[in-house]
Amino acid sequence: MTPVLEIRDLSVDYGQGEGAVHAVSSVNLVLNRGEVLGLAGESGSGKSTLAYAMTRLLPPPGIITGGEVLHHGRDKPAPVDVLGLSPKQLRSFRWNDIAIVFQGAMNSLNPVSTVASQLEDIYRAHRPEMSRAQRTKRSAELLRLVGISADRLGSYPHQLSGGMRQRVMIAMALALDPEIIIMDEPTTALDVVMQRQILEQMMRLREELGFSVLFITHDISLLVEFSDRIAIMYAGRIVEQAASEDMYRASSHPYSKGLLGSFPALHGPRRPLTGIPGSPPDMRSVPSGCPFHPRCPSAFDVCEREIPVLEKLSGTNGDSSRSVACWLNTPSLSGHPGVGAT
Amino acid sequence: MTGEVVLAARGVTKHFPVARKGRQVLTRQPRAVHAVDDVSFDLRRGHVTALVGESGSGKSTVARLLAQLYPLTSGDIVLNDVPTKVKRGKSFRAYCKQVQMIFQDPFASLNPVHTIRYHLTRALRVHHGRVKGEELEKGLASLLERVNLTPPERFLDKYPHELSGGQRQRVAIARALGADPTVLLADEPVSMLDVSIRLGVLNLLRDLKERLHLAILYITHDIASARYFADTTMVMYAGQVIEGGDSETVTQEPAHPYTQLLIRSAPDPERAHNGVPTVTTAPGEPPSLISPPPGCRFAPRCPYAAEKCRTATPPRFDLGESHYAACWLYDSKTTDEHPRRDTVEVGA
Ligand SMILES: Nc1ncnc2c1ncn2[C@@H]1O[C@H](COP(=O)(O)OP(=O)(O)OP(=O)(O)O)[C@@H](O)[C@H]1O
Ligand SMILES: Nc1ncnc2c1ncn2[C@@H]1O[C@H](COP(=O)(O)OP(=O)(O)O)[C@@H](O)[C@H]1O
Ligand code: SF4
Ligand code: SF4
């Protein structure tokens, strides 16, 4: 697996000084070529902030206070730090290398312009060498790719349903054949039937075109089904990262376990649901030490004082791809034999 | 099946008139959104009934009709065996004493300038007269204890914004309980709450059903939660109830093609690791409710649709053990036109 995007120690604040909210704290995350990486977490945990920051779209008062975002380009000899790109380089990076489908994006189409002309505009701006006929042809192809028939090319956004508008947004993201697509809650406003149609189409396109996806949602059951690996965020930090199946079958961090135990399952035997006591922290006053400690059923003395760092877990079954930020995995501290395969 | 029926919908129908534009004004044809058409069900004491459906399928309208917030276009709402129509004033208050509603957004439903004490005191006084002094304090404490906000004095003098979403929703439930109702109508009570705290609120509702023997209507778009929290589940599509029965049966052996589609489409972690997730979905979308298709409203998307489906509305067919589906596939009289039931794929 080769990385395409590498986030190193990224921190983001909203505001400065005393009242600053640390929305993202020292996040390390790697997106590999061709994979779907799921990012889960509750409202306010910092998922969107992370997505905005890594694409340099963070609105004020958001400030990146540290870290780097390395892009390993398809045909570039060395990785480039996205945080250091000039405005011109950034424009090209955003469309050609990375594309984003944001939360509620379907409402951001231009209401007075047809679907086809909005797609053609992208080519006019970024592929000036294309002829008009080529632009039209390519736009129709794109819409067909996302499952919208060519007779809808002349439609205005209000003539399309929410699901169709969201597909148009995906078509726009795919327009310049980017290597990375970030989807922030792409289907949250849609019904489950439409959600599934869109996500399955996205996965087929991924097989065909080979892009990587960072898929952000609060619905972890959706991630288990659609992503290769899952990272879980709590209070601005990644608390666990593992292959989807490992996360689902045997998550290690107490928060991941609680989150997975909060979803009623539709199929299979009825499992007891555990939920999580308390409620997510107010990001203006995050608890000391492990931010999860006030809600954690396994918390012990160290948890309140020291922030656990995300560390590779060398499990007994050798799944080295898992990392967890929890003191339970430091045997000398917890008196536990290490959590590994429990 | 437990408990007597407290509240029932009988052929409940609601059409919202739509403004006619331009030339339409000249035609006589009145236009209306057929938000709810011919819906019937019972709510029983000590029983949670889920109403599941996509957004726009008419769930909230059903709840508002049951709460007497809109007049009916036709049909009856039957409270304790008496068809009941109330408008404002005294009779409305008497009705509300029995039937209380909880809304999706706990922030919007609590006034931000008033404390929890104020909200709950009002609820007690509206329904029990001018309680005060020790009796009031006792009443307030017992309401908060019933929704597990303890110790009560930690919450009474707080403002809504000082509470978390889950705590606010508990206050909204406490306020509804102030009336000592027999029926609770909960319209998507957890869909705006964080995932980790939804369970707590749903467990509370289930607990109240048992302790206070309430009849609860639980409205949700999440059919998996209906499996866990409701005794009975009904599925709505385009303004009509198309299937209903015991929750485990409806979710594990769905009979109506739409319910089958809904269940196949829901996220399912188990499916992921058995190869590429592919679920054939019915193309298209729910029909316009301004001029719904004649016959079965699912026919334009249904893989089993036959001639009859496009002309005649399917009635409810009884499938045994109080399970029913409004689909011609289950009509024992029409067999040749359709694939037989046992050849219809059921479930995922
Ligand atoms: N403009 C802003 N000013 C101050 N704080 C902000 C701003 N935008 C976000 N925040 C705070 O930053 C934190 C992270 O927010 P973010 O939107 O990234 O969360 P999220 O995980 O995407 O949540 P959701 O699931 O609700 O989309 C929250 O505490 C939020 O209140
Ligand atoms: N006050 C109203 N006036 C006109 N149409 C309405 C009104 N309330 C709801 N509707 C329409 O009725 C249908 C059902 O809506 P609703 O009951 O809110 O569905 P749900 O709660 O299942 O999402 C929708 O088409 C909606 O637009
Ligand atoms: S570090 Fe401590 S409080 Fe945090 S999750 Fe682990 S056990 Fe719980
Ligand atoms: S009545 Fe006909 S169209 Fe409607 S769901 Fe049944 S088979 Fe399909």
Ligand SMILES: [Mg+2]
């Ligand atoms: Mg977000």
Ligand SMILES: [Mg+2]
């Ligand atoms: Mg609704």
